[in-house]
Amino acid sequence: MSRARRAAAGARPAAQRGGSTVSNHFGTAGSNGRFRLVALDIDDTLLGPDKQLSPRDVAAVRRCREAGIEVILATGRTRQTALPVARAIADDLPMICTTGGVTYDGAGRVLRRLPVPLAVAQFILGEMRAAGVRARVDAGDVIYYTKDPSDNAYVLPGVVDPDLADRLAAPPDQIIIWGEAECRWVIRHCSYLDGAVQLLVLPSYDDPQVIHI
CATH class of the missing domain: 3.30.1240.10 (Hypothetical Protein, Haloacid Dehalogenase-like Hydrolase; Chain: A; domain 2)
Known part of the structure; x- marks a missing residue:
């Protein structure tokens, strides 16, 4: 069964410059009305080289949600290893895990699973x-x-x-x-x-x- 895979170009170089750039891109997203959905990777995007989630980025993501913008984590991690990052932001973040292999809703229910045969x-x-x-x-x-x-x-x-x-x-x-x-x-x-x-x-x-x- 074929699986759709997507990669966010440029995320890694940005993180290597000293931290993630989530807040730079979406810090004012709630006020400009241009975004309906934000899909964020974890490693080298939300997490910088130090593997830490910055309070500034957490605040930016929360502002998006408060403005009615859907936020989804899209990661190569399993749900279990993505949960600590997700929970640091909110208790009900939907997640696309294992590089598109499994999609979960905010309550952790599986919406779609596309395994390797x-x-x-x-x-x-x-x-x-x-x-x-x-x-x-x-x-x-x-x-x-x-x-x-x-x-x-x-x-x-x-x-x-x-x-x-x-x-x-x-x-x-x-x-x-x-x-x-x-x-x-x-x-x-x-x-x-x-x-x-x-x-x-x-x-x-x-x-x-x-x-x-």
């Missing part, structure tokens, strides 16, 4: 294991890694299972690959699966650093 996920993970390519697999609220992920700047708490390809019992919400060599392997060996799954290559196919499946 189980057979496809098992095949991809098996091929990656044979080639020595590492991956992160999000399955519900559990994050799995097929190898030690400690070199990943965006690592989240999870379970390391090198044989996940054999033990995965349900369709996962997404598979993430990081590192240029690993990403180029996936592009060479898995692009033909587009249609069964979609490969979101960031920042580009010419300079692949992260792939979301």
Whole structure:
């Protein structure tokens, strides 16, 4: 099943300049009437390099909501790892998690789930294991890694299972690959699966650093 994936261009460089820019863009959104909906990423957007949520940005997002502007978190995180950020802003923020894999309403109910088909996920993970390519697999609220992920700047708490390809019992919400060599392997060996799954290559196919499946 194909999944629509979207990436916010330019978010990472802005964050690397010393903090997020949410308040700069939307600090007066409530007064100009130009916005009906704001979708915000978490890492490198709401959270800067220090992984902290600034009071200024929280205030800006709350002003948007008070002005009747819908605010949605759109993130590659699972709901469980996105909740602390969401709850710091409001108790009822809708969320699009796992890079579009699962959409939740403000009460946490699943509105849509578009998982990676189980057979496809098992095949991809098996091929990656044979080639020595590492991956992160999000399955519900559990994050799995097929190898030690400690070199990943965006690592989240999870379970390391090198044989996940054999033990995965349900369709996962997404598979993430990081590192240029690993990403180029996936592009060479898995692009033909587009249609069964979609490969979101960031920042580009010419300079692949992260792939979301």
